[in-house]
Amino acid sequence: MRLKIRIEFASVDHPKVWREMWIPMEINFDTLHTILQIGMGWKDEHLYSFQESLESRYFHIMRPPYEELPAIDSTKVVVKDILWGYFGSFQMAEGMRNNNTIDRLHYIYDFGDHWEHEISVTDFDSTPVSHAEIIDGGGACPPEDCGGVPGYKRLKDYLNGKMNKKEYYDWFTAVDAEGFDVHRFDMVEHNRILRTLR
Numbered sequence: 001m002r003l004k005i006r007i008e009f010a011s012v013d014h015p016k017v018w019r020e021m022w023i024p025m026e027i028n029f030d031t032l033h034t035i036l037q038i039g040m041g042w043k044d045e046h047l048y049s050f051q052e053s054l055e056s057r058y059f060h061i062m063r064p065p066y067e068e069l070p071a072i073d074s075t076k077v078v079v080k081d082i083l084w085g086y087f088g089s090f091q092m093a094e095g096m097r098n099n100n101t102i103d104r105l106h107y108i109y110d111f112g113d114h115w116e117h118e119i120s121v122t123d124f125d126s127t128p129v130s131h132a133e134i135i136d137g138g139g140a141c142p143p144e145d146c147g148g149v150p151g152y153k154r155l156k157d158y159l160n161g162k163m164n165k166k167e168y169y170d171w172f173t174a175v176d177a178e179g180f181d182v183h184r185f186d187m188v189e190h191n192r193i194l195r196t197l198r
Contacts, residue, residue, distance in 0.1 A: 001025045003083055004123035004135075007036060007107065010116040011149045014156070015183055017139035020122075023132045029061045029074035029082075031197075035132045036107060036117070038193050041141030041185075046110035050074070050082075083121050113148035132194050140184045143175040156182060 003025055008018035019039045023032065029050055037044045049071070050061040060071040061082070083105065107117040142152040155177055157163045 001080070001124060001126050002129045003079070003121050005083070006120045006122055007040065007117050009139075010106075010118050012139075012142070012152065015139040017141060019134050019137035021132055021134045021137075022127075022129060023079065024129045025078075025080040025084075025124075027079050029077050029079060030063055032079050033063070033074065033107075034197065035194065037109075038197070039132065039134055039137075039190055040117070041190070042109060043144050045144055046112070048110075049108045051106050051108065083119075084124075110144075110148075113145065113151070115142070115148065131197055134187050134190050134194070137185050137187060137190075138183075140180070140182050143177060143180060146175045146177075155180070 001024075002022045004020065004022050006018065006020045008016060017040070021035075021039055023035060027035075032050075033048050034044070036042075048062065052059060061074045061077055062071040063074050064071075104118040104120050107119055109115045109117065142155070146152050146155055154163065155175070158177065159180060159182065
């Protein structure tokens, strides 16, 4: 069986960065993390956490070691055991035209830059799948270590000519900002990499 999920950045727009994909139900959360890294365009250089909300103390699913947070080992939790419940919540919220975040799971990547993604489960079916597949999406993933949402806004200002090169030369050189296209998303390439996961 497989689940259809939509993942998008919670605080990034112009353009929105989002993906819609089918994922196998039987994978663990560490594998889901790898799928999301490839799907969004991250490089898997930082820690991550899945949690029910940003204020949650109920659960954090992470890759060990996790010294400061009481957390659940992401290699030991199967996706369907958690995400299945989010499908019902999503359907209820859609039916009520409710924007309550209870229907979303939060995925935090890079605890320094704190990239918050929201995951909604929008459908499921019994098709057997061996790998994830992106079926739609848009927007480029921000460069690693660009300073989170405020840094990404400065980067976009720079790319739009609202900031001169001299002001932020060292910082933008470090994150390789030259030639960055905020709209670029190559679904074919992302899916090619996803097919190599086993």
